[in-house]
Amino acid sequence: MSQGSAELVGVFAALGDETRWSILTALGEGDASASALAGRLPVSRQAIAKHLATLERVGLVDRVRAGRELRYRVLGSQLTSTARRLDRIGAEWEARLQAIKRIAESL
Amino acid sequence: MSQGSAELVGVFAALGDETRWSILTALGEGDASASALAGRLPVSRQAIAKHLATLERVGLVDRVRAGRELRYRVLGSQLTSTARRLDRIGAEWEARLQAIKRIAESL
C-alpha cells in the first residue's frame, strides 16, 4: 500500500513550495481546472499546470475529465498517510532521545 | 507554541532532499559532528554543514558544543508536531471529499 522512502521524499519536496500550497488550498475549496486556478492565483496557467503535474506525480492530487476541461481534486488521503509515516519516524527518534536522556541522568 | 504556515512549508522543503534524509538517519544512530558525518556520507564536510544549517533553521536538528566539536542531534519532536499538523490538514480535505461523495450519491 504505502510507497518507498524515495516517494516519501518526493512528497515532501512537492509540499515544500508556497505556490503549490496555495494551489492545494484553492483546490480545497472545491475542485477546479488549471485555467480556473490561473484566474485566482497570481501565476500563469502553464506554471500551475506544471505544479499540478508534480502534485499528481506524488499522488497529492487527482485529475478527471469534465467536458473539455480537466478538473483537479485534492487527495487528503495521501496527506494523512504521509503524516502517519512522518509521525512514526519522529516517534522513534524521540524515543531514542528520551532513552539517552535517562541514561545521562542515571550517571 | 507551533509556528506559522510559512515555517511549515520550510520544514517540508528541508525534508524534500535525499541528502538531508541520509544525514538525519545517520544522526538517528547517534549524535555526530559535521566532520564525523562527512566521513560516513559521500559528500564534503562543507556540504553537510550547509545541510545541517538548514535543518537547524527549521528546528529539525539541535547543536551542542562538545570540546572542540559541534555535535548535532535530531529533534524528533519537530517531526511529530509537523506530522500532527499535516494529519489535521489531510483529514479536513478528506472530510470534504467524503461530504461531496455523499451529496453526489444522494442525487
Add this chain to the structure above:
DNA sequence: CTTTGATGCAACCCCAAGGTTGCATATTGC
C-alpha cells in the same frame, strides 16, 4: 464547419540550491 475556450508542448530566462575547493580561524593535546 467555424469559432471559442481549454489543454499540450517547447523554447527560453533567471535564480536559488546543492556541491566543490581553498584558506582562515579556533581549540585541544602534547
Add this chain to the structure above:
DNA sequence: GCAATATGCAACCTTGGGGTTGCATCAAAG
C-alpha cells in the same frame, strides 16, 4: 608554543526548478 583536528567563511561552478511567452491542438457550442 606547536602540531593537529574541527569549524567558519568565501568564491565559484552547475543544475534544476519556477516562471514566462508563443504557438499548436483539441473538443464543445453555435
